[in-house]
Amino acid sequence: MAFTKKALPKKSDNISQWYNQLVLEAGLADYGPAKGTMIFRPYGFGIWENVQKAMDVEIKAKGVENAYFPMFIPESLLRKEKEHVAGFSPELAVVTIGGGEELEEKLIVRPTSETIMYDAYSKWVHSWRDLPVLINQWNNVVRWEKRTYLFLRTTEFLWQEGHTAHATHAEAYEMVLWAINMYENIYKEFFGMAGYVGIKSKAEKFAGALTTLTFESLMPDGKALQSCTSHDLGQNFSVPFEIKFQDKNGKTEHVWQTSWGLSTRSIGGLIMAHGDDNGLILPPRLAPIQAVIVPVDTQGTVVEYANKIADVLKGAGVRVRVDARDYETFGFRINDWELKGVPIRVEAGGREAAAQTATLVRRDNGVKEVVSLAKLAAKVQTTLDDMQHGLYSQNKAFLESNTSEAETYAEFKNIMEARKGFIRAFWCEKEDCEKKIKEETKASTRCLPLDAKEESGNCVYCGSPAKHKWLFAQAY
Amino acid sequence: MAFTKKALPKKSDNISQWYNQLVLEAGLADYGPAKGTMIFRPYGFGIWENVQKAMDVEIKAKGVENAYFPMFIPESLLRKEKEHVAGFSPELAVVTIGGGEELEEKLIVRPTSETIMYDAYSKWVHSWRDLPVLINQWNNVVRWEKRTYLFLRTTEFLWQEGHTAHATHAEAYEMVLWAINMYENIYKEFFGMAGYVGIKSKAEKFAGALTTLTFESLMPDGKALQSCTSHDLGQNFSVPFEIKFQDKNGKTEHVWQTSWGLSTRSIGGLIMAHGDDNGLILPPRLAPIQAVIVPVDTQGTVVEYANKIADVLKGAGVRVRVDARDYETFGFRINDWELKGVPIRVEAGGREAAAQTATLVRRDNGVKEVVSLAKLAAKVQTTLDDMQHGLYSQNKAFLESNTSEAETYAEFKNIMEARKGFIRAFWCEKEDCEKKIKEETKASTRCLPLDAKEESGNCVYCGSPAKHKWLFAQAY
Structure with a gap:
């Protein structure tokens, strides 16, 4: 088969066409x-498995146990x-x-599990001891x-949803903060993505929550992505669901609740955040394959040498694949793994086999280096670490350089037309201004950052007094 | 709270009442x-997580990758x-x-995923290279x-379903065998359960399969439990779904397929197989908690000592819990963990703390032993291994001693009335005999064991010539 480089639309030209075609061609997902x-x-599910592995450890370390509700x-x-x-x-x-008969009571396929879980909690919780x-x-x-859109918005999606019940509001709120901080850290350490943590406005919060905390990241087209949320539910569910407990003094109280979730949408964000015109770039800690060995020849001693390299890397704990497909050219194979965003490519031919060396190519910056087999494992590991941190630094710099301040509504509108990104601006917290800004600029309030200080200023829309600068952006 | 031993029905008296009450009281499951x-x-889901962990390794080692279909x-x-x-x-x-509107085409919630997966396979498979x-x-x-019944038969259940497509029937059948052997091994090594592997009769096979292999275990009431299955689908799906490929010679062929699954029903079998009148007995490798430390006093140095014991065991890789609930008596706590089937209980009071010893109690046989803290980790590990193997040996012995031969139908009926269990008997393989045996004795054909030799005999029901002894049993 002659090698032809697949015509992926350029990310810089049309990110949405690039995204769709890449998701399909890289074998990440398909339409149902x-x-x-x-x-x-x-290949796409493998990324999710790595997210699960990383997050499940954190969730369990906090004492939260997994269960399954209908x-x-x-x-x-x-x-x-x-x-x-x-x-x-x-x-x-x-x-x-169900079972060939019209049901007496309709069954809703869970859009989220608050109600079914809290119905059970009301049976399980009796005293402070529970x-x-x-x-x-x-x-x-x-x-x-x-x-x-594949990953970003689908009828069915996968996620984790944490649901906790506590004796006090303070304890519940500590959990809400823990969850959003845990997510921010997972995004940083595994997704290589930065973002803003803050409180959602009343119009944007979760239906049923007192307060919703969100982690908002920024996509290359200047649109924000709500990347996960953590809700302070107060007693909004425990009252109607009658989740009551006797406290240590024998008094009956309603519990205080939280819920928090991160979904497979996060993978959509990941793809957009790190890809380039040649395809995907996967952060090493989430990459199903961290290093691919591509032998120049696809038989004989060169393949044996490729397998030897693979064994060395596997021994060092690297997730490895050897690509010796004999019906594809060397060029095709290289481009295929570039498209798939494998962090490191190791190339070797007869000369390298004889010299016991290999060429290491980084996916993020294309840098090539000849490394001896003896030093390869260590080099691959430091390169994976470098890439992991480099992707985060790059993403953080992008976020910061695309966060603007707007003093006036004219400025606000100009930024939203020209470059988008996040805008920090005073808002009076009246729903009407929020709604009009959204209608006129497509930008919604994303959050009030948790670290925002109280200031005094004037609403960017109506001019009335305002206490806080909120973050606005167009959103997915 | 005064200690009262919970009135669990005796397993030996009424296994079905025992089962239901145990599942609820041990906190394994609840009704939706x-x-x-x-x-x-x-606590119940933790067992499933351990099954997943064990099996996922085997599945991946075979080169099978995880994915997710709608x-x-x-x-x-x-x-x-x-x-x-x-x-x-x-x-x-x-x-x-959906979305407030009557759907144009109804959507079935998957009872199994053959059809939706094979529709996708037909798009992905073009040549032998795929x-x-x-x-x-x-x-x-x-x-x-x-x-x-909780776990054993529920409207929604959890499982894994493997689905493979191959170029030849021989290769597909090798996968069918691999899967059932993998399951048998997981049952042996993790569930501590023995059973029979064999082929299902035409009436009992999976709808759409050429051949279904099954692993059948035996419950204490003498009924068999179909514990997982592996199907040779032949080309039964690839023809209607048009999953075609060009072979190496350019000829177009339909693929050969397999599917195989093990579900949360396996946990129902586990509970029944190993419990006793005091509650559950969990095989150590699947137990969410392998050792529970129960300090006699619930404060002061004794609790400190309990935590020290826990740290020692955690360091040795044992899954540990300390139960120092100060609102429950020592007796209550002991019985609670017995009910929950934790393999090893470690008891310690002031005297043990002073002497740096602890009392180790095995859940399976109740044997107590005083062990020094220095030797505790090693002792716990060998005890867990002993229990794991002991449970399997016991279950295997039970299976074998409850498998009878029946030469005549009178014998067959007597066994089914008196003690149940598996019966090995000649069957002519006509559906009519199978149906009548089931109507008259409630026993169905469970399988033709894979290792059954061809013999010559007469059908236990109609007397006509038969080549094989099949296994019959009443089933869940």
């Missing part, structure tokens, strides 16, 4: 047959918390037939979406 | 609000393979409303069941 659904192919929620349960059901109603998938309840689930949820 | 659904509580299957896809849809039709849950396709999923599936 039902509207808005997607198939996570092994995905079918009787309609009556969902209706118990009014704001919650109103928020999710337009997005529900409903089972009306608290805290610290439970997490890794599962699938369904939200019927009109417009879908 | 929708009919036939269950909640996997952390759970909604358009009705038209399910209808493509006629025997398959007929087999599952009575059990389907159907989504008819083969084999080796994909596994860990997911949730739904089969509407009239009668449900």
Whole structure:
């Protein structure tokens, strides 16, 4: 088969075409047959498995245990918390037939599990001794979406959802903060992505929450991505669901609750954040394959040498693949792994086999280096670390250089037209201004950063007094 | 709180009451609000996590990769393979409303994923170079069941389903055998359970398969449990789904397929197989907690000493919990962990703290032994190994001593009335005899063991010539 470089649209020209074609061609995902659904192919799912592995350790270290709740929620349960059901109603998938018969009560396929879990919590919690309840689930949820994008917005997606119940609000809020900090750290250390942590406005918060904390990252097209959330639910669910406990003094109280989740949408963010015109660039800690060995020849001693290199790297704990496909050219194979974003490519031919060396090529900057086999494992490990940190630094610099201040609404509009990104601006916290800004500029409030100081200024839209600068951006 | 031993029904008196109450009281599971659904509580889900960990390694070592396919299957896809849809039709849950609107095409919640996966395979497979396709999923599936039992039969359950496509039937059949052998080994090494591997009769095989291999274990009440299956699908799906490939000679062929699955039902079998009148007995390799440290006093130096013991055991890689609940008596705490089936209990009070010793109690045989702290980790590890192997030996002995031979139908009926268990008997392989035996004795054909030799005899029911002794049993 003659080598032809696949015509991937340039990321710099049209990121949305680049994204779609890359996701399909790199074998990350495919469209499912039902509207808005997607198939996570092994290469894309492998990234999610690495996210799970990293996060599950943190979740368990906090004392939160995994469990599994049914995905079918009787309609009556969902209706118990009014704001919650109103928020999710337009997005529900409903089972009306089971075992060949029309059901007496419709079953909702969970869009999130607050209601079904808290119904159970109300049976399990009686006294302070039963608290805290610290439970997490890794599962699938369904939200019927009109417009879908692979990974970023699909009818069914995968996520973890943590749900805790506590004796005091202070203890619950500590958990809400812990979760968002844990996510920020996972994004930093594994996704190589920076972002802003803050509080959502009333209009943008989770249906049923007192407060929603969010982690907002920035995509190359200047749009923000809400990358995960952590909710202070207060007693909004424990009152209707009657999750009550006797405290140490024998008094009956309602529990204080939290929920927090990170989904497979995060992989969409990852793809956008780090790719380039040649394809994907995967941060080493999430890459299903960290180093691919591409022998120049696809038989004989060169392949043996490639396998030897692979063994050396495997022995050092590197996730390795050897690509000796004899029906593809060397050029095709190289481009294929570039497209797939494998962090390090190791090339070797007959000369390298004789000299016991190999050429190491970094995916992020294309730098090539000839390394002796004896030093290869150490070199690969430091290079993987370098890349991991380099991707984060780059992403953080991008975030910072694309965060602007706007004093006036004219400035605000100019930035949103010209370069987008995050804008820091005073807002009076009235919903009406927020709504109009969104209508006129497509930018919504993303969050009030947790570290924002109280200042005094004037709302960028209406001019009335304002205490805080909020972050605005157009969003996915 | 005064200590009262919970009134668990005796396993020996009424295994089904014992089972239900134990599952609830040990915190393994609870009933979900929708009919036939269950909640996997952390303690029960922890067992499943250990099964996943063990099996995922084996699956990946075979080169099978994890992926995720949508759970909604358009009705038209399910209808493509006629025997398959007929087999599952009575059990389907159907989504008819999405995003507030009646759907144009109904969506089936997957009862298994053959059809949705093979629709994708037909797009991915073009030539022999794309083969084999080796994909596994860990997911949730739904089969509407009239009668449900926690773990053993629930509307929604969790499992893994492996689905492979090959260029030749021989290669596919090797995979079918690999899977059932892998399962048998996982049952032996992790569940501590023995069973029979064999071929299902035509009436009992999977809807759409050429051949179904099964692993059948035996429950203490003498009933068999189909514990997992591995299917040779032949070309039964590749023809209607048009999964075609060009072979090395340029000829177009249909692929040969397999599917194989093990579900959370296996945990139901585990509970039944190993419990006793005092509760659960967990095989150490699947136990979420392998050793519980129960200090006699619940404060002061004794608790410090308990934590010290825990650190020593954690350091040796043992999964440990310290139970110093100050609102429960020592007796209550001991019984609670006995009920929960934790393999080893380590008791210590002031005297033990002073002497740097502890009392080690085995859950399986109740044997107590005083061990010095210096030798505790090694002793715990060998005891866990002993228990793991001991449970298997016991289960294997039970299986063998409850497998009978029946020459005549009178004998067959007597055994099924008196002691049940497996019966080895000649069967002519006519469906009519199989059906009548089931109607008259409640015993169905479980399998033709893979190692069964061809013999010559007469059908235990009709007397006509028969070549093989099949295994019969009443089943869950």
